[in-house]
Amino acid sequence: MISTLSKTFFSYIPSTNIMAKLHPITKISLVFVLSIIPFIMNNIFDILIIFFMVIILILLTKIPLFSKHFKKVIIAFLSVNVSIFIVWCLLSEREGSVVFFESTIVLIKDKWIWHILITETTIFYAARISLRVIIMFFVMLFFFISISDRDLIHGLRSIKIPFAVCLMISITFRGLAMFQNEYSIVKEAMMTRGVEFQKISIPKKIKNFISIFIALIVLMFKKTEDMSASIESRGIPLRSEKRTVYQSFPFKKKDYFITFILLSFFAFSVYLFLIKKSFISLIISLFM
Amino acid sequence: MSEMEEVKVGVTWRHIVVTALATGVAAILAIYAVIAAPVAPFPGVSGLYLAAAIYVPLSLWLGMWGCLAGYFSCVILGFVSGFGAWSFYWSLADLFEGLVPLLAFRIMKADVDIGANLERKNELYIILAILVIDLIIAAIATAIPGLEILWLVTLIIAVILIIGMYIINPSKSWLLYVIFGIFGAAIVSALFGISGLVFIGIAPPESFWIGVIGWFAGDLIVLSAIATPLMVALTGKIKQTSVFVENWFS
Numbered sequence: 144m145i146s147t148l149s150k151t152f153f154s155y156i157p158s159t160n161i162m163a164k165l166h167p168i169t170k171i172s173l174v175f176v177l178s179i180i181p182f183i184m185n186n187i188f189d190i191l192i193i194f195f196m197v198i199i200l201i202l203l204t205k206i207p208l209f210s211k212h213f214k215k216v217i218i219a220f221l222s223v224n225v226s227i228f229i230v231w232c233l234l235s236e237r238e239g240s241v242v243f244f245e246s247t248i249v250l251i252k253d254k255w256i257w258h259i260l261i262t263e264t265t266i267f268y269a270a271r272i273s274l275r276v277i278i279m280f281f282v283m284l285f286f287f288i289s290i291s292d293r294d295l296i297h298g299l300r301s302i303k304i305p306f307a308v309c310l311m312i313s314i315t316f317r318g319l320a321m322f323q324n325e326y327s328i329v330k331e332a333m334m335t336r337g338v339e340f341q342k343i344s345i346p347k348k349i350k351n352f353i354s355i356f357i358a359l360i361v362l363m364f365k366k367t368e369d370m371s372a373s374i375e376s377r378g379i380p381l382r383s384e385k386r387t388v389y390q391s392f393p394f395k396k397k398d399y400f401i402t403f404i405l406l407s408f409f410a411f412s413v414y415l416f417l418i419k420k421s422f423i424s425l426i427i428s429l430f431m
Numbered sequence: 432m433s434e435m436e437e438v439k440v441g442v443t444w445r446h447i448v449v450t451a452l453a454t455g456v457a458a459i460l461a462i463y464a465v466i467a468a469p470v471a472p473f474p475g476v477s478g479l480y481l482a483a484a485i486y487v488p489l490s491l492w493l494g495m496w497g498c499l500a501g502y503f504s505c506v507i508l509g510f511v512s513g514f515g516a517w518s519f520y521w522s523l524a525d526l527f528e529g530l531v532p533l534l535a536f537r538i539m540k541a542d543v544d545i546g547a548n549l550e551r552k553n554e555l556y557i558i559l560a561i562l563v564i565d566l567i568i569a570a571i572a573t574a575i576p577g578l579e580i581l582w583l584v585t586l587i588i589a590v591i592l593i594i595g596m597y598i599i600n601p602s603k604s605w606l607l608y609v610i611f612g613i614f615g616a617a618i619v620s621a622l623f624g625i626s627g628l629v630f631i632g633i634a635p636p637e638s639f640w641i642g643v644i645g646w647f648a649g650d651l652i653v654l655s656a657i658a659t660p661l662m663v664a665l666t667g668k669i670k671q672t673s674v675f676v677e678n679w680f681s
Contacts, residue, residue: 174515174516175515175516177515178514178515178516178517179515179516179517182517182631182632220513223469223474227474227633230635230638231635234635234637234638234641235635235636235637235638236637268635272632272633275632275633276474276513276633279513279514279515279517280513282513282515283510283511283513283514283515286510287510307447310447310451311447311448311450311451312451313451314447314448314451314452314455315451315452315454315455315458315503315507316455317455318451318452318454318455318456319455319458319459319507321455322452322455322456322459323459326459326463349656349657352481352484352657353657353660353661356484356485356657356661357661357664357665359456359485360456360485360661360665363449363452363453363456364449364669364672364674366448366452367445367448367449367452367674368445368674370448370452371443371444371445371447371448371449374444374448375443375444379444381442381443381444381447
């Protein structure tokens with residue numbers, strides 16, 4: 144039987160690489176800063192720099208990107224990203240000097256006219272947003288692979304986040320894995336009783352979903368009673384400020400260093416955004 | 432002691448645990464919905480957002496805890512969809528979706544048990560289905576310039592249908608749920624959610640109305656077809672449990 148502790152929503156891969164040794168808060172800071180900065184930067188070359196930084200991060204974490212499991216995830220993501228790129232090209236009208244494609248489709252006469260205009264500006268905008276989405280995807284992949292839910296909780300506790308909040312986050316991630324399983328069990332139980340899920344009309348499908356949802360909600364309330372009774376019987380108070388933890392996650396010198404670099408880089412990006420300059424142009428002006 | 436004293440119960444572990452577990456359930460359904468019925472080019476948007484069918488009733492049963500469950504489930508969905516830190520901003524759409532009906536019920540001091548003394552159930556559901564179709568047409572008419580007359584007609588039909596519902600089943604709770612729990616919740620979350628995606632830059636501003644209609648229609652269908660029967664079937668029973676929240680947090 145699988146232990147409840149091993150059921151986790153995270154795809155954490157235990158490792159001994161340099162990234163694995165970082166404090167969870169440093170990893171969370173990395174995720175926050177690297178997912179916000181691409182949106183502050185407008186120059187595509189600046190965003191490309193961030194992209195390469197994220198690639199280095201992925202390489203350092205040694206994520207098996209080409210394994211069977213991750214291949215599926217990456218293919219699914221890439222198809223979403225391609226659809227974002229195509230829809231940006233088809234729906235956004237951006238004037239430009241080079242017109243690649245122009246067409247007008249009349250959906251409702253004089254009322255709903257769809258004007259497709261693909262210029263070099265459209266391609267630039269679409270490519271920029273695709274790159275930003277790719278960066279965010281890889282940053283989140285890094286997050287889910289480099290941090291286990293236990294590390295996350297211990298990390299949060301180490302910066303004095305209240306115990307109740309940490310326990311809530313922990314139960315949430317356990318709940319995710321648990322209800323993923325319960326959902327399949329309820330559905331399979333219904334199927335063994337002859338309930339059809341595939342070749343049926345939409346109203347019947349909705350009716351079946353209601354049955355699953357009722358079962359899940361009842362299970363949820365039952366588990367709430369059990370879990371809260373278990374917490375209360377251990378005498379854990381809701382507001383306990385001096386609660387100690389077994390695991391200790393000290394913030395080391397390298398964590399301070401990386402967090403400092405990250406925050407400085409973030410502040411510098413905001414500064415560049417405010418003075419409307421790009422990172423690349425600043426470097427070029429320094430060398431010219 | 433001659434008279435029974437009313438005991439006020441504050442926030443307990445039950446509320447924390449139920450919020451965490453509700454977040455888990457809603458997040459699973461949210462991820463499933465986004466995979467099953469995506470709305471291009473909006474990552475994380477579903478044309479049939481099943482999670483809303485859970486957290487809107489939960490917000491009425493558990494108060495702010497239910498709203499928080501909706502918010503956190505969307506944060507997790509945002510993380511999975513690759514929104515990173517932006518998830519915390521974008522997920523406010525789901526927080527508002529639960530908050531709109533909760534505010535309406537608390538301000539109007541209405542009973543959340545919409546199924547209590549429900550009269551002519553079948554006729555009510557038929558009118559509700561017509562209302563949902565009418566509102567989807569209204570949303571499309573709003574998005575397309577030149578269809579103002581159609582928009583006005585659908586609006587008049589919607590008002591007539593709501594009045595008809597009240598005549599069939601004169602219940603303040605049912606009326607509030609239809610207006611704020613279905614229509615209000617869906618429109619507020621759709622407008623905020625798609626504005627958020629356009630603001631971040633993931634979706635082009637030109638596609639705003641496509642996104643709003645997709646989100647609004649998806650939520651409207653789920654809230655009327657799944658959340659309403661859940662509210663009718665379970666509210667009475669959940670009110671008897673210790674987890675039920677009468678005010679905002681306890």
